Amino acid sequence: MSPDTEIRIEPISAEHIEGFHKALDTVACEREYLSLLEAFPLEETRSFVLGMIENGNPQFVALGDGKVVGWCDISRHGFPSHAHAGKLGMGIIPAYRGQGVGRRLIEATLQAARDVGIERVELSVYADNGRAIALYEKVGFVREGLARKSFRIDGRYKDAIHMAFFHE
Numbered sequence: 001m002s003p004d005t006e007i008r009i010e011p012i013s014a015e016h017i018e019g020f021h022k023a024l025d026t027v028a029c030e031r032e033y034l035s036l037l038e039a040f041p042l043e044e045t046r047s048f049v050l051g052m053i054e055n056g057n058p059q060f061v062a063l064g065d066g067k068v069v070g071w072c073d074i075s076r077h078g079f080p081s082h083a084h085a086g087k088l089g090m091g092i093i094p095a096y097r098g099q100g101v102g103r104r105l106i107e108a109t110l111q112a113a114r115d116v117g118i119e120r121v122e123l124s125v126y127a128d129n130g131r132a133i134a135l136y137e138k139v140g141f142v143r144e145g146l147a148r149k150s151f152r153i154d155g156r157y158k159d160a161i162h163m164a165f166f167h168e
Contacts, residue, residue, distance in 0.1 A: 007069065007096070009104050011112070012049055012059040019068030020061060021045040027091035031153050033129060034091060057086065058112035062101045069096040072105040074113045074121055085120035086113060088165075102135050110139065114167045121166075126151070127159035141165045 012020060025039035039045060052059045052073060059073035070092035077085050088109070092102050113121055125132050127146065137143075141163040150160035 006064075007099075007101055007104070008063045009060055009108050010063065012053065012061050012071070012073075014050065014053075016061050016063075016068055017046050017049050018042065019063075020049060020071055023061075023068045023071060023093050024091065026093045030094075033126065033132070034089075035124075035151055037153065056116050058109045058116065058118075060105055060108045060112070062092070062096065062105050064096060064101075069093050070101050070105055072102075072109040074109055074118060076116075076118055084118065085122060086118045088121050088123040098131070102132075103139065106135065106139055110165065110167075119167050120164055122162065122164050124150070124160040124162050127161050133161065133163075136163050136165075139165070 021039050021042050024036070024045065028034045028036045028038050031037055040048070049059065052075065055076065057074060057076055060071065061068045062070035070090070072088065072090035074086040074088050077083060077087070088106075090102065090105060110121065123136065123141070124147070125136065142165075143161055144164050145162045147160040147162060149157040151158040
């Protein structure tokens with residue numbers, strides 16, 4: 001990426017679905033950061049995104065050089081007793097990491113969550129993903145617990161740290 005390339009952060013729309021699918025698959029196939037090891041089929045991804053839009057769940061994309069280079073979304077929990085909370089997912093393709101894109105994405109998504117009444121935002125992050133943990137703590141997430149051997153990828157176990165953010 002050239003330093004003068006502008007990264008735009010905007011709410012996802014139907015026109016971004018294929019690009020989101022490709023970015024999701026890129027990060028998933030790294031087998032390092034997501035529990036998903038490859039993107040769901042495109043039609044499932046389309047249904048997910050259109051459902052997020054229809055339900056008013058915050059979902060943003062980062063656009064660089066005309067393509068989706070990252071995303072952040074919060075899925076509100078379905079049970080009425082948990083409807084004040086949602087689960088965050090995000091990812092940035094490798095060439096765009098370490099440039100503040102993740103922070104811009106997560107801040108936009110957290111603001112949108114506040115606007116739709118999501119008071120608690122939860123996430124799980126691999127315990128060895130120091131860069132992501134630092135970002136989450138920088139924007140106000142707190143650690144709530146450690147899940148030992150929570151994931152197993154290619155025979156390797158990974159611990160997960162559960163974190164939460166509260167709109168006070």
